[in-house]
Amino acid sequence: MSEPKQFHxxxxxxxxxxxxxxRKHTSWRAGGVAERMYQPADLxxxxxxxSGLPDDEPLYVVGLGSNMLVRDGGLRGTVLLMHGALKxxxxxxDEVIYVEAGVPGAKLARFAALNNLSGAAFFAxxxxxxxxxxxxxxxxxxxxxxxKVLHVQTVNRKGELKTRVASEYEIGYRxxxxxxxxxxxxxxAHLKFQAGDGDVARQEIKALLNxxxxxxxxxxxxxxxxxxxxxxxxxxxxxxxxxxxxxxxxGAQVSEKHANFIxxxxxxxxxxxxxxxxxxxxxxxxxxxxxxxxxxxxxxxEQHG
Numbered sequence: 001m002s003e004p005k006q007f008h009x010x011x012x013x014x015x016x017x018x019x020x021x022x023r024k025h026t027s028w029r030a031g032g033v034a035e036r037m038y039q040p041a042d043l044x045x046x047x048x049x050x051s052g053l054p055d056d057e058p059l060y061v062v063g064l065g066s067n068m069l070v071r072d073g074g075l076r077g078t079v080l081l082m083h084g085a086l087k088x089x090x091x092x093x094d095e096v097i098y099v100e101a102g103v104p105g106a107k108l109a110r111f112a113a114l115n116n117l118s119g120a121a122f123f124a125x126x127x128x129x130x131x132x133x134x135x136x137x138x139x140x141x142x143x144x145x146x147x148k149v150l151h152v153q154t155v156n157r158k159g160e161l162k163t164r165v166a167s168e169y170e171i172g173y174r175x176x177x178x179x180x181x182x183x184x185x186x187x188x189a190h191l192k193f194q195a196g197d198g199d200v201a202r203q204e205i206k207a208l209l210n211x212x213x214x215x216x217x218x219x220x221x222x223x224x225x226x227x228x229x230x231x232x233x234x235x236x237x238x239x240x241x242x243x244x245x246x247x248x249x250x251g252a253q254v255s256e257k258h259a260n261f262i263x264x265x266x267x268x269x270x271x272x273x274x275x276x277x278x279x280x281x282x283x284x285x286x287x288x289x290x291x292x293x294x295x296x297x298x299x300x301x302e303q304h305g
Contacts, residue, residue: 005063012049013041013083022074025081026065029221032300034060039081043100043187046085051159053078058278059157059280060299061185063102063129066223068134069277072270073301092190094203098148099249100188105138108191111206118201119148119202120197124214127224134186136295137176141182141208146171148191154184162186169242174228217255219261220263226277227260227292235292238259239280242287248274274298 016038022031040046053059058077063067087099089111099108099119105123108130112120116202122143127134133145134152162184170177178184212218227235239245239259247254251268254262254276262276281292 012050013045015039021081022065022070025062025079026068026070026223026270027221028065028069028264028270028273030072030182030264030268030273031070032072032303034070034075034079035077037079037081040085043086046080046187046281047159047161049080049159050155050157053157055073055157059183061131063132064104064127066128067132067138067296069223069273069296069298071298071300072303075300079122081128086131086187088188095193095195097191097193098188099130099191101129101134101186103130103131106205107132107260112193113198113201113205116196116198116201117193118204119143120191121201124205125208126269130189131186131299134189134296135176136174138174141211144173145216146176148193150190150192152189153187155187156182156184165238167207170256215258217257217261217263220255220265222255222261222263223296225260226262226294226296228295230290230292233290234260238284238288238290238292242283244280244283247276247278247279252276254280270300271303 018036020034020037022034023029038049040049060079061082062079063082081278082102084102086102088100089103090098092098095117105128109120109124116178122140125140126138137144137146139145145304146166151164152161154164167222170179170181229235236259239254243253245259246256251264251266252272252273253263253265255263262273277294284290284292
């Protein structure tokens with residue numbers, strides 16, 4: 001792998017580290033080592049960093065790592081760590097919020113309530129940051145991220161910024177892809193909500209979080225829902241019907257509390273988790289004829305030897 005251009009060491013303001021364990025940067029608390037990780041100081045710094053990367057450099061963008069499994073052999077190339085970096089959050093106009101990719105969903109929900117806006121409470125129920133929510137059209141309890149988007153700002157590998165609207169993407173259930181060719185990453189969005197009552201919104205957030213606590217295994221490392229719900233059905237129901245609740249491989253376990261969650265029940269490797277994901281898919285397909293599709297991203301090298 002070639003090194004970034006020399007100006008990086010003199011003009012960049014972010015933090016560049018080598019050989020970083022991804023266990024600390026993924027919510028499953030499992031996985032291998034990233035060859036290099038860069039946490040930009042801000043948007044300008046990120047663009048400068050990207051403009052100096054070799055064209056063939058593998059690149060991964062991570063927020064809270066709540067929708068990602070990094071294999072035990074780790075990641076070659078560079079991880080861009082957005083959490084703690086792109087964190088600006090402000091009112092842009094009466095009902096429009098400007099929010100950057102590194103802002104967690106719960107923080108966005110609370111900010112909207114503070115400004116007496118309604119329609120943002122569901123963001124508190126989505127683990128992760130805005131960048132990941134935009135990338136997969138994350139949602140819960142009947143609402144989805146792209147329902148609120150006016151426009152987004154993206155960056156490509158050369159560090160060039162673009163403003164895009166929803167019509168430029170194929171947007172579906174847990175799926176977003178740019179209609180034209182090329183790699184771009186979400187940096188920020190302008191989101192539109194409705195004027196409302198902040199106290200009511202805070203009560204909605206509280207009720208939603210209580211529902212999460214009651215129904216999801218939040219006390220153990222997990223990555224949220226592992227599988228997309230098939231049309232007209234629920235992945236959790238199918239997994240439970242197949243008798244897979246509590247099934248373990250190594251330190252990975254199908255949650256006893258919510259069958260569409262796989263938890264790290266104690267020092268699970270990424271291979272344990274991936275093998276359990278594949279085992280669940282195989283069993284459900286064999287017993288029900290329904291193919292479950294993961295909504296988590298599985299990346300990196302398998303560990304050999």
